[in-house]
Amino acid sequence: MANSNIQPAIKSYFFGKGYRDLGNTIKDSWFMNWDSAGNYWKKTVKFWNEGGLYMLGAVATAFAALSVVVFGTAWFLILSAIHIVILAIFFSLIYISFSFLWLIERIYMFFRGIFVVCPFCHEKYDLPYYLCPNCKIVHTRLIPSSYGILKRTCQCGHELPTAFFNGRNKFEARCPIPRCSRTIETQETKPICIPVIGGPSVGKTCVLFAATHDLIETTAPKYSWKIRFLNQQNEDIYERVLQNFNQGVVPAKTVELTPVAFNFFVGSSRWSPEKIVYLYDSAGESFQNSDDLVSHKFYGYLHGFLFIIDPFSIPELLYEYESNLKLYGTQIKPSDLMLEDCFDTMLINLEKNHKIRRDQQINKPCAFVINKIDAFDLKYRIGESAAKSLMIKDPKIKSMEEAVNRLCEELFMEWELGNFLRKLKHKFKTYRFFTCSALGHLPDNTKQPFQPYRVTEPLMWLLGQADKDMRVKKIETV
Ligand SMILES: Nc1nc2c(ncn2[C@@H]2O[C@H](COP(=O)(O)OP(=O)(O)OP(=O)(O)O)[C@@H](O)[C@H]2O)c(=O)[nH]1
Ligand SMILES: [Mg+2]
Ligand SMILES: [Zn+2]
Ligand SMILES: [Zn+2]
Secondary structure (H helix, E strand, C coil): CCCCCCCCECCCCCCCHHHHHHHHHHHHHHHHHHHHHHHHHHHHHHHHHHCCCHHHHHHHHHHHHHHHHHHHHHHHHHHHHHHHHHHHHHHHHHHHHHHHHHHHHHHHHHHCCCCEECCCCCCEECCCEEECCCCCCEECCCCCECCECCEEEECCCCEEECCHHHCHHHCCEECCCCCCCCEECCCCCEEEEEEEECCCCCCHHHHHHHHHHHHHHHHHHHCCCEEEECCHHHHHHHHHHHHHHHCCCCCCCCCCCCCCCEEEEEECCCCCCCEEEEEEECCHHHHCCHHHHCCCHHHHCCCCEEEEECHHHCHHHHHHCHHHHHHHHHHHCCCCCCHHHHHHHHHHHHHHHCCCCCCCCECCCEEEEECCCCCCCHHHHHCHHHHHHHHHHCCCCCCHHHHHHHHHHHHHHHCCCHHHHHHHHHHECCEEEEECECCCCCCCCCCCCCCCECCHHHHHHHHHHHCHHHCCCCCCCC
């Protein structure tokens, strides 16, 4: 139950000291009663022993002792009962108030999709540990409770708010998982968790940073969104990659098989609270074996999949561009994990570790993003110009996104990926194909800045699918 944990704080009077006071009052008045009756009795014995007229006094004091016992006890019982009733009323009122407040808070958080996930160990929980800002002691359950409804007093005397809406989440927090215990700065905000999936060298890291950059610099200002990084560390990583991007230098290969989330807050409207985006970018090698995905616990609570496809990991295309790749292969770095193998590993992981049955459809959106379309003539085959031609041919296609999606589906059939297409259609209720170039041109040592092409679209689509506040009408930039 909500109030069962012992906390380093002072209990509300009606849950702690109130009982001790009640016990002491009952004990004191009971003994006073008996003392008084005992005194009368002693006098009775004394008068009786003295004999004669004193014996009349003895009768009077005996009556006095008896009435103290009878009326005193009755009076004592009545007063004690009144005391207990008053205490019980206050106890119940407070109990009901904090349970009600706690329940309201949980219901609000549930409907708002708010929960806390650790960017490091990826465990999900409803409340982190909070530290008292004064003495740094850990409050494991800083919630409305017998320690206080809206506020509690820490054992050091410092007052702490106990509810989500009165400032609790401004305090320093820690992951409650004992093995992790890292500082959590994500606050109690709705998370939007999106793993970036794909084999080694498909361009996951390039897409992640190019999309974030485009989101911050172009898309967010267009829709008046406010974006801020979770912390300096995230901002530093971003700045470093961006500096390299501006000099035409590609990011280093990702080595972590279990990623730390890359986080930023998004305020998409003045009327709705900020959300926190979690992007997970691991080494592509983790998709070679589903055992390496066990630690990717975010597959249990994610909001969407960002599946990056290297066109050169499609056998048909690899064959088609073989001679060109001999010349430019080192710059394009074709992924050596076949597209279907990567997809299968992801599905096996969902089946083995996240209870998704083999025949079950996944109701989270998946963006399939064909990257590296700056290479050779791919831009003309699956980029904007090809999509525009398709729109002219088929006026029923209303948007560029729809056209690109159709184009990719048609080409997948041509590229002998019909089986893969059937599998993904069967598995995902909501999916869409995108084409992009995270770099905009071959990384050719010319120091020319990279110019990402249509790289934010998949991220924006996923964000819009995950939260209706982030659904924007039109994001075309043509
Ligand atoms: N031409 C071209 N090459 C790209 C593009 N994106 C990535 N590459 C190439 O692919 C290489 C790998 O890109 P990364 O983003 O590091 O790939 P990754 O999927 O993160 O790879 P791992 O970290 O090994 O899993 C880059 O160094 C580039 O050579 C692109 O848009 N166009
Ligand atoms: Mg990488
Ligand atoms: Zn953790
Ligand atoms: Zn304290």
